[in-house]
Amino acid sequence: MKKWITISLTLIKPHLTEGQLSVVTSKYKKTLQGKIESIESIDRPVDFPRSGALIFRKKLYFVGYTLPHFIPKKNPVIGVSCNIKIIIPPINFAGVHHNIEIKLSLKNSKVENVSINSFITPSIGSIASGRNRKVKIHRNNYDGPFIKLLKKLLSVLKSFFGRLL
Numbered sequence: 001m002k003k004w005i006t007i008s009l010t011l012i013k014p015h016l017t018e019g020q021l022s023v024v025t026s027k028y029k030k031t032l033q034g035k036i037e038s039i040e041s042i043d044r045p046v047d048f049p050r051s052g053a054l055i056f057r058k059k060l061y062f063v064g065y066t067l068p069h070f071i072p073k074k075n076p077v078i079g080v081s082c083n084i085k086i087i088i089p090p091i092n093f094a095g096v097h098h099n100i101e102i103k104l105s106l107k108n109s110k111v112e113n114v115s116i117n118s119f120i121t122p123s124i125g126s127i128a129s130g131r132n133r134k135v136k137i138h139r140n141n142y143d144g145p146f147i148k149l150l151k152k153l154l155s156v157l158k159s160f161f162g163r164l165l
Contacts, residue, residue, distance in 0.1 A: 003036040005053045005086055006063070012102060015116045023093045024100070034086040034102065041082050053077070060109040080109045090121075097121045 008031050013021060024032065036053075052063040054074060061074040084104045090097040098120055105113035 006031050006033045007055045015114050023098045027091045034088040037085040037087045039082050058111040077109050081107050
């Protein structure tokens, strides 16, 4: 299934921890886009949008284009009741891949329930193309600033305890 769906971040914000929210907002600003992995109908066959869909203010919209200028147009979708599993492309943050899976329950084209499953996989590196294939190890983005901050904190503590003695 190659369908893509766009979700506003306000829909999933209450279901994320602070760390997960900072990871998601590092890549996406207001909306995130993911691939629909599966659609399970609840009671009848689902009449789901053919190409792209948008969930805005907990309602499902079909995203189409008007000719001749290909201006995006939102049309509300009516009567869709199903469970959707959405896979967000992995977000590389602080040297690891954050994989996010969202499950939405729609009832009459309105979001009733949201559940989020996220898991982290290490970002070992990437293989360079060419004759000499080398693995490039990605350095953790926050090693340098974190260690500097830790050293500064330790020096402040040493000076504080040095004055007390």
